[in-house]
Amino acid sequence: MCEIECARILPATWLWSPVQQVVWVTGAAGGLGKCIAAELAAKGCHVAVCDINFDLAVTTSKEIANKYGVKSKAYKVDVTKYDEIVELNEKLTHDIGAATILVNNAGLLTHTDQLNPTVPEIELMVKVNYLSHFLTNRVFLPNMKQAKRGHIVAICSITGLLTVTRSEPYCSAKTAVRTLMRVLRAELRLYGITGIGVTTVYPPFLTTHAGMVKNVRNSGYAKLYPLLKGEKMAQRIVHGMLRGEVEIGVPGFVMIVYRFIAILPSIVQDGFAHALAALKNY
Template identity: 35%
Template sequence: MEAIWDTSLTLGKLLYYFLDSSVYKIIPKRKKNVAGEIVLITGAGSGIGRQTAIIFASLGATVVLWGINEEDNMETCRLAKEKGGVKVFAYKCDCSNRQEIYRVADQVKKEVGDVTILINNAGIVVGKLFLDIPDEMVEKSFLVNVLSHFWTYKAFLPAMIKANHGHLVCISSAAGLFGIGGLTEYSSTKFAAFGLTEALLFELKMINKSKINTTIVCPLFVNTGMFDGVTIKYPFLLPLLEQEYVAQKIVNAVLEEQNYLIIPKRVWFLVILKQLLSVSMTSVLVKFFGVDTCMDLFRERMKAKEAVTETKKKHQN
């Protein structure tokens, strides 16, 4: 009898939430007001981080910028204030260093207040073939792209749980949905970041903290310096995304409390295909879309940069 009641209750809840989500597909969900919220963005010195900071500042949020490059971070601060940001704070923070994350987090809490929207955006990419990746760069990638999420969540989540109010945003990647050759270290970290935030989403529901939202963002390649040289075989099918467009989508996802944001939406189709097709069939599609060669020019440019760096070191010695 208990099993029948439990099953009926579960089916009823599933129907309710299905109808609830269907309504919001037709009628846009009312966007929440972020004026007065304290938004912390890691990797805010450039790219998506900078553009996201500018938009949140224009919406009246208090914006906290974390970046390893102090000059770039201050430029983001200037641009955010130009767009109407009244309260914008810049902090130098190396997100590969756990102790530094905790130290700067304490500083933010004392000087600005409890963070209510946390956007883990900081990331690095090596982009070499697996056997060519130096061991230290594998470790650095995991420190920045994954472990920094653990430490920032641990630093700021307790206050969110106490207030039952907050929002965690994980900038993952389409490379966190399916592995991409030539991006083994990057795909690994983005899968891990996705898994961490998704598991945390269900853990927060488990402890009845439903007012703390999570958003996992999985964009395709974004036109920033991070992926300089990446080429797309058929841009009309899988476009190289502009950072301003992606940043606006991220802000909208936070305002609408979306749990998942995959950009462009057609990537959903590729994720489903991956589950249905054999590896050989998937490989054929990978070649068709040019995913197998998209990193070639990127690697060539990286080799050129490394050669220039080595030459400079020799001259200095």
């Protein structure tokens, strides 16, 4: 919890200013997305609240505008459909301005049967949790290149670092996001494109994970590390963005554990995954 508290108390040494920039946050009607949108609005950003749940997005947008005095508007979009993202980018540019900050937060974890999800469920999870990042990056990155500034944030997951059993579609999609963002960083550098930050976030289970909280609290995971509130996580994310951090892991020791495991023989890594599965126990 210490790093979360430090991020809240200590002022960031800003490498760039978010003031007056337009941010596009997916899955922003509620949960962690709403918390990130509010935190960026508090820093002076104008916010596009994007979600498949339009009614809730409208409510959230009004709350942000009233509380922080910034421009905020709700948009309904299916982040798995490229044409809808392109259309939204055009609408947003006309309504508020070209978005130069992109937060890919939308995520999905749904199984009718955790051990044997249906094919449509697998397809949807891969599209929402991975493909949407690829599509939104492709649409909004030109805005940033033209403005010669910007930031892309991918909300990944702790499961993008550690092997988690009984979560094949979710875990593999989040691992793909980690690779996508690393390739993006490398390509920006290769082509000499500066002023555009790239941050990948690996959050733990949060109290905002509706439908999962009860299961997680009953598992061994909650004994290892307590569930965090979305507001705390959002503060840590924005703090890291402004400091130019390329990867944010919470709790911090997860990044160390991940890098240590990566150098071990495969048989040892498999043993660790088995031990983690026993701890998970749900």
